[in-house]
Amino acid sequence: AQKITQTQPGMFVQEKEAVTLDCTYDTSDPSYGLFWYKQPSSGEMIFLIYQGSYDQQNATEGRYSLNFQKARKSANLVISASQLGDSAMYFCAMERSGGFKTIFGAGTRLFVKA
Amino acid sequence: GAVVSQHPSRVICKSGTSVKIECRSLDFQATTMFWYRQFPKQSLMLMATSNEGSKATYEQGVEKDKFLINHASLTLSTLTVTSAHPEDSSFYICSARTGQGYEQYFGPGTRLTVT
Numbered sequence A: 001a002q003k004i005t006q007t008q009p010g011m012f013v014q015e016k017e018a019v020t021l022d023c024t025y026d027t028s029d030p031s032y033g034l035f036w037y038k039q040p041s042s043g044e045m046i047f048l049i050y051q052g053s054y055d056q057q058n059a060t061e062g063r064y065s066l067n068f069q070k071a072r073k074s075a076n077l078v079i080s081a082s083q084l085g086d087s088a089m090y091f092c093a094m095e096r097s098g099g100f101k102t103i104f105g106a107g108t109r110l111f112v113k114a
Numbered sequence B: 001g002a003v004v005s006q007h008p009s010r011v012i013c014k015s016g017t018s019v020k021i022e023c024r025s026l027d028f029q030a031t032t033m034f035w036y037r038q039f040p041k042q043s044l045m046l047m048a049t050s051n052e053g054s055k056a057t058y059e060q061g062v063e064k065d066k067f068l069i070n071h072a073s074l075t076l077s078t079l080t081v082t083s084a085h086p087e088d089s090s091f092y093i094c095s096a097r098t099g100q101g102y103e104q105y106f107g108p109g110t111r112l113t114v115t
Helices: none
Strands: A003-005 A010-014 A019-021 A024-026 A032-039 A046-052 A064-069 A074-079 A088-096 A102-104 A108-113 B004-007 B010-013 B019-025 B032-038 B044-051 B067-073 B076-081 B090-097 B110-114
Touching (some): A003 A088, A003 A102, A024 A074, A032 A064, A032 A074, A046 A064, A046 A074, A074 A088, A102 B044, B004 B090, B010 B019, B019 B032, B019 B090, B019 B110
Parallel strands (some): A010 A108, B010 B110
Antiparallel strands (some): A019 A074, A088 A108, B004 B019, B019 B076, B032 B090, B067 B076, B090 B110
16 A cells, blocks of 8 residues: 655744755555645645656756655655745655556645744 | 636535535646545545546545536536535545646635535
């Protein structure tokens, strides 16, 4: 069975500093995709970044990067130069390639302090 | 970019009544749409997967007779909560996929309150 684990219910970071949100996963599928989404208080799910299991390089999207360690089954999200607008809930998610069904972790609430 | 809309954004209904939530892909055709449920301070839980023209596939523990899903066209899926009860109060989110690539486009969600 597939599983996503986010062990940090809440995180604080000072504005302009970097922060790492942890995510570990469990799957027996050889091909899968890993995602990070941001959910502000409005409720909308905002796609941040994607990493395929066969991608050799870590994904990056602007201030977001995904630290993918396949052997350790971890896919941590790194946000550089945090901004006040980054305060939100962050979800790590996984899906089996071609399977389309996505499972989500419990989420980490990030608070950015001025 | 691809846009998914949901209507209504908020709805309050009385216990025992039914409420319909619409999910539309505005600028693309969605071969597959998903319905999620999110309780306060919790994660998204997949309720069902719907493909255009076929019956929805429900996740274990989701009552198909209570949560009726119809995917009548490539741009519209509806979720009807029948005989709603206060415990059905939740945030319902739909998403859509084109069938190509990994992108999943989420709607803004519908907050249902059953009194």
